[in-house]
Amino acid sequence: MKSVVVGSGGREHALAHVLKRDSEVTVTPGNPGIANSKNISPLEIDADLFIIGPEAPLVAGLADQLREQGKLVFGPGVDGAQLEGSKAWMKDLLVEANVPTAKHGTFTEQSAAIEFLREMPLPYVIKTDGLAAGKGVLVTESLNDAESAIENYLSGKAFGEAGKTIVIEEGMKGNEISILAICDGKKAVALSPAQDYKRLLEDDKGPNTGGMGAYSPVPDVTEHFIEKIMQESVQPTLEALIKRGIDYRGVLYAGIMNTKKGPKILEYNVRFGDPEAQVVLPRIKTSLFELLFQAASGNLESKPEFIDDAMVTVICASEGYPLAPRSGNVIKGIEEARKMPGIEEVFCAGVTQNNNNELITSGGRVLAVTGKGLTHLSARENAYAGAHKISWEGLHKRRDIAGAVQ
Numbered sequence: 001m002k003s004v005v006v007g008s009g010g011r012e013h014a015l016a017h018v019l020k021r022d023s024e025v026t027v028t029p030g031n032p033g034i035a036n037s038k039n040i041s042p043l044e045i046d047a048d049l050f051i052i053g054p055e056a057p058l059v060a061g062l063a064d065q066l067r068e069q070g071k072l073v074f075g076p077g078v079d080g081a082q083l084e085g086s087k088a089w090m091k092d093l094l095v096e097a098n099v100p101t102a103k104h105g106t107f108t109e110q111s112a113a114i115e116f117l118r119e120m121p122l123p124y125v126i127k128t129d130g131l132a133a134g135k136g137v138l139v140t141e142s143l144n145d146a147e148s149a150i151e152n153y154l155s156g157k158a159f160g161e162a163g164k165t166i167v168i169e170e171g172m173k174g175n176e177i178s179i180l181a182i183c184d185g186k187k188a189v190a191l192s193p194a195q196d197y198k199r200l201l202e203d204d205k206g207p208n209t210g211g212m213g214a215y216s217p218v219p220d221v222t223e224h225f226i227e228k229i230m231q232e233s234v235q236p237t238l239e240a241l242i243k244r245g246i247d248y249r250g251v252l253y254a255g256i257m258n259t260k261k262g263p264k265i266l267e268y269n270v271r272f273g274d275p276e277a278q279v280v281l282p283r284i285k286t287s288l289f290e291l292l293f294q295a296a297s298g299n300l301e302s303k304p305e306f307i308d309d310a311m312v313t314v315i316c317a318s319e320g321y322p323l324a325p326r327s328g329n330v331i332k333g334i335e336e337a338r339k340m341p342g343i344e345e346v347f348c349a350g351v352t353q354n355n356n357n358e359l360i361t362s363g364g365r366v367l368a369v370t371g372k373g374l375t376h377l378s379a380r381e382n383a384y385a386g387a388h389k390i391s392w393e394g395l396h397k398r399r400d401i402a403g404a405v406q
Contacts, residue, residue: 003289004028006042006062007053010349010368011274015051015288017345018281023049023289033334033348033359033367042066049074049293055131055271058250059085073249074296076270080241080248084270087167088129097240099233100264102257103170113150116168118143123171127267128153130162135322137208139171174259176266177221178214178276181234181254182291184300185247188234189291192283192306193221194276200322202400209322210365213401215312215376216279225263229256233265249296274349278368279311282344311344312379312402313370314387318350319394321364325350329392331359337369337389342382344370346390361392376405 003023005015013034016025026045030037042050043065050066052058052075061078082089088106095101106129107113117124124146128136136159138149153163178196181188196214200206234252241248253269253276272281281288283306294300318325327350337346347370350363367390371383380402387397 001049001289002026002047003049003051004042004045004047005051005053006057008034008037008349009053009274010347010365011272011277012053013345013347013349014277014281015053015272017347018284018288019051021289022287031348031351032353033351043069048072049289049296051075051292053271055081055084055269058270059131063250072293072296074251074292076248076250077246079244079246080250081270083252083268085131086129087127087267088165090268091167093237093240093244094265097236099236100262102172102264102266105168106165107168108154108165110150110154113154113166113168114147117146117150120168120170125169125171126150126153127167127169128159128163129165129167130159132159132162133210135208135210136162139208172257172259172264172266174257175220177218177256177258177263178273179226179229179254179256180272180276180280181230181252182295182300182304183238183248183250183252184295184298185249186238186242186298187300188230188238188252189300189303190226190230190234191280191304192216193218193226194273194280196273196276197398197401200396200398202398207322209317211273211275212315212317212398213313214273214275214279215310215379215402215405216276216283217306217310219376219406225258229254229263233263237268247298249298275313275315275368278313278347278370282370282372283307283309283311309372309374310376310379311370311372312376312383313347313368314383314397314401315365316367316369316387316390317365317396318361318363319396321396325361325364326394327360327362328354329361329394330354331361331366331390331392333390334359334367337386340382340386340389342371342373342378343386344372346370346386366392376402380405
């Protein structure tokens with residue numbers, strides 16, 4: 001069987017890494033660090049299954065284009081992709097489906113937004129309505145910073161058109177958890193949960209990023225908790241989509257805040273989380289290809305099973321990330337890291353090649369080093385041992401990923 005993974009980041013590398021167990025994988029466009037990468041349009045490739053990784057092509061309608069060609073696709077059409085393409089649309093759907101979520105308001109005008117903001121409890125949460133590569137969220141306890149963000153977002157200075165509509169939410173406190181659900185349009189099955197680290201610096205300080213590391217499983221998250229999320233949030237969301245005439249075949253990535261009043265949905269994404277994919281997908285011991293094939297066919301029959309081993313991934317990023325990452329630095333040590341015991345893989349994201357065919361940095365989040373072990377501690381030790389083998393000028397990584405996991 002042949003599969004095509006669309007995208008070029010660490011998430012797509014993780015998908016290809018697991019799919020190759022029982023399918024012949026092509027990654028498009030991929031990158032020089034991912035085997036079988038081809039810079040060719042997926043519309044020009046024949047395969048048994050297409051998996052679209054990033055949110056941007058989903059929101060742009062690539063899944064619809066492929067389906068019009070008669071191809072089997074795992075990934076929502078442009079209608080379902082609105083769950084991530086418009087936070088205002090997503091929040092309205094959650095309210096309609098009676099899914100637990102934060103109180104919110106949607107705004108295009110500054111004075112009304114600030115008036116609403118001043119009525120909100122701390123912390124203040126401001127989000128762009130449109131796609132902002134995982135960076136269009138501000139969480140702050142500073143009223144001045146929140147009001148400045150509103151001005152910069154709505155004016156288009158910060159995120160262009162994506163920020164000209166904003167969502168202001170009630171701040172919620174608790175543990176943040178990610179659960180990925182595989183959907184076939186009618187029903188869904190959950191993957192093993194993960195916890196990621198959004199802030200750039202240790203102790204969750206610094207600016208928000210696309211994610212600086214993750215681990216799976218999450219010891220505090222029980223099967224009962226996952227079932228509660230599926231019954232009270234994911235399934236009602238699917239049913240609300242069906243009422244709107246939307247056949248959602250893809251992954252629903254639920255960002256959850258486990259508050260004192262119970263779990264609430266922070267937001268949905270319509271693609272596998274990155275870096276969550278780099279710790280969740282390799283732990284699947286059943287066939288990922290078969291699971292996604294069934295979902296894309298509208299006929300989920302199997303449930304994924306997972307190995308007992310824990311996995312921890314550490315993101316190696318470029319200096320200046322997330323605002324202005326440096327690029328062009330030669331990367332050393334990837335193969336040495338891959339050969340170390342306890343390394344699942346070094347997943348490549350923001351990389352390209354120079355004229356000497358050396359891998360060089362070309363983005364903010366460059367690599368994800370995933371370690372595995374019988375415990376979270378051993379997986380963490382292995383991940384950091386691998387990451388320490390890798391170097392380039394200006395490499396940055398957090399040093400506390402999975403550090404507090406018991």
